[in-house]
Amino acid sequence: MSTGHARGETLHRREEDCRLQEYFSFILQLFDGCLQPVAVVDHDGRFLGGNSAFAALTGYSEEELRGRTEAALTPPEWCEATAHILEELCRTGLSQQYEKEILRQDGTRVPVEILAHRVAVGAGGTFFTILLVKDITKEKEAERALRESEERYRSLVDLSPDGIVVHSEGRIVFANKAAARLLGTAGPEELVGLPVLAIVHPDYREAVKARIEQVKNSEAVPALPPVRQKLLRVDGTAVDVEVAASRLIYAGKVAVQAVVRDITEWKRSEEKLVNLSRQLQAIIDSSSDLIFLKDKDFRYVVANKEHEKLFKVKVEEIIGKTDFDFMPPEVARGCRESDLAALNSGDPVRREEYVGERCFHIVKQRVADANGNILGIAGVIRDITELKRVEKGIIHSLAKLERTLEGTVNALATMAEKRDPYTAGHQRRVAQLACAIAAEMGLPPDQVAGLRVAGMLHDIGKIYVPAEILSKPGRISEYEFSIIKTHPEVGYDIVKEIEFPWPVAQIILQHHERLNGSGYPVGLRDKEILLEARILAVADVVEAMSSHRPYRPALGTAAALAEITEKSGLLYDPAVVAVCLRLFTEKGFRLA
CATH class of the missing domain: 3.30.450.20 (PAS domain)
Incomplete structure (x- = not known):
């Protein structure tokens, strides 16, 4: 079994x-x-x-x-x-x-x-x-990518200096750390669940409601531009903010994301700028000059009260306008021309322009920001009509004074030559050659003018030398020569009290000094001697040797040039000698 x-x-x-x-x-x-x-x-x-x-x-x-x-x-x-x-x-x-x-x-x-x-x-x-x-490899990769994306987003949100709040169906569902700090909570979790309008200042709640509905109900406009408003911290104090809103889907529902920036410090800075602007406006309004700032399109941004006096238009009516809106066309065209010149140049543009019988000095400068971006033009315009009138009178007076000075100098020079008829015209010819040398050396015109006066008067001290010595036909004695040698000092004493704008007295005193110290009356050397005196010394020797004297016939220009060439660097300034030789040998200069 x-x-x-x-x-x-x-x-x-x-x-x-x-x-x-x-x-x-x-x-x-x-x-x-x-x-x-x-x-x-x-x-x-x-x-x-x-x-x-x-x-x-x-x-x-x-x-x-x-x-x-x-x-x-x-x-x-x-x-x-x-x-x-x-x-x-x-x-x-x-x-x-x-x-x-x-x-x-x-x-x-x-x-x-x-x-x-x-x-x-x-x-x-x-x-x-x-x-x-x-x-499910692809699904897992997608999940990982989504998780990493969410982690990156959360990191960015948490690191953002601006507050970020997401609200749906009237309640806050998300907030970052910056929003918690801004609104005075211990952490973002204390904000989640609060009614969004609870953090909005009562004065702005109706406007915020309207913006929320606008964002939620319009897919065509997913974001609204920033607006300024006030929020309420949890302790009830108000804070000035700038809020930008955008539409998004959060947890399967339509929500609104608000990016909130604290502008408290910015508002304080803005108020300071407003106060500073008012102070600056008060300062420029106190100026008698026209002061303005225009943008790149030549519209006025700033203008002071002086514009009202000149153009009979309120400053408030000028701002935002161009010159063509309130000036006569011909004046506006002139202003635009100088505006363009300033805008296209990095340097200030300076001009004088007439409006009717009034004359204005205009300075315009291109204005740029720290990055070199051109912002517009700043300008200052001054009415110089009265100044021009005074200036014209001064110019007329100066011309008159110059003519008087020239007449006085010529009279003094003639007085000296009357004492020494054999040297008639000597001072004029020396002045002529000295000025030619100075101009060739590149001396400024004002310095050349001073040298001309000194040249015309360099021998004025000879009026104290007896005429019989000056016109003596034979060789003069050592005693007589010592008397002649006093003429630089006498000349100095004659003109030293005259307030020339040049060192005329010193040039006259030094015109017989020599580089090696052998000259008179002091025995100066090299750079101790004024440049004008060194030039005058060369011109004096060349003219004297080229002309007739009571005690000898004229030696000629060639002999004179040979003399200064031989003694160049010893008695005479080499640079001056070189220029003098060039004038005669290359430039065709002749003593007249």
Whole structure:
């Protein structure tokens, strides 16, 4: 009996296995053409096989896969959770859905989502499990990218110096740290759940309501430009802010994101600037000059009260206008011309312009910011009509004084020459040559003019030398020469009290000094002698040697030039000598 029973059990098991294999083959044939990976495991958790999609997913062929346990394809950290799920499947018989990772044959991992179904075969309690596997690599990558994006956004939001508040259905659903600091809470979580209008100053609530509705109900305008308003801190104090609002979807609902900037310090700076602007306006209004600032389009940005007096137009009516809006056309055209000149030049433009009988001095300067961007033109205009009248009178008086001075100098020179008729015209010719040398050396015209006066008067001291000595035909004695040598000092004494604008007295005193100290009356050397006196010394010698004297006939210009050439650097300034020679030999100069 027992032997027969055992034989029956064996036969029954063979039949069960046969039915299991037939059912399993049917399942694999059913899913083999399916793109979704499918695998079958027995009640011991060993793979009975899988379709081609599962083989491609794991990297195992069907033969390599058969007999392996599911745990062999599971990373260690997933084994416990997977075993618990499969136990739950066996205990309840209910399908289980779970996520895990599969170890591929090459050691790499694949994230998958598995739907496990338990299937019973026959009445003997035999079962196997069908695993419907979904490769969720892309979904996981998308989740990771989304998570990283959210983390980056949150980092940016938390690092933002501006407050960021998101509200939906009238309540705050998100706030960053800057918003919490701005509104005086310990952290953002204290703001979440508050009615958004609770943080808005009562004076601005209606306007904020309207903006919220405008943002929420208009997809065409997802963002509104910043506006200034006041918010309320949790302690009830008000804070000046600038708020920009935009529409977004938060937690599946339409919401409004508000970026809030604290402008308290900016407002203080603005008030200071306004006060400073008023002070500056008061300062320029006190000026009798026309002061203005124009933009690049030549519209007035700043103008002082003096414009009202000249153009009979209120300053408020000038701002924003151009010259053509309130000036006569011909005056406006002149202003535009100088405006353009200033705008195109980095240097100040200075002009004098007449408007009717009035004369104005105009200074205009291009204005730029710290980056060199041109902002406009600043200008100052001064009425110089009275100044021009005075200037004209001064010029007339100066001309008269110059003529008087010239007449006085000529009279003094003539007086000296009357004492010495043999040297008539000597001082004039010396002055002529000295001025030519000075001009050739590049001396300024005013210095040349002073040298001319000194040249015309350099021998005026000879009026104290007896006429018989000056006109003596023979050689003069040492005593007589000592008397003649006093004429530089006498000349100095005569003119020293005259307030010439040049050192005429000193030039006269030094015109007989020589570089080596052998001259008179002091014996000065080199640079101790005025340049004008060094020039006059050369001109004096050349003219004297070229002309007739009572004690000798004229020696001629060639002899005179030879003399200064020979004594150049010893008695006479080499630079002066070189220029004098060039005048005669290259420039064709002649004593007249």
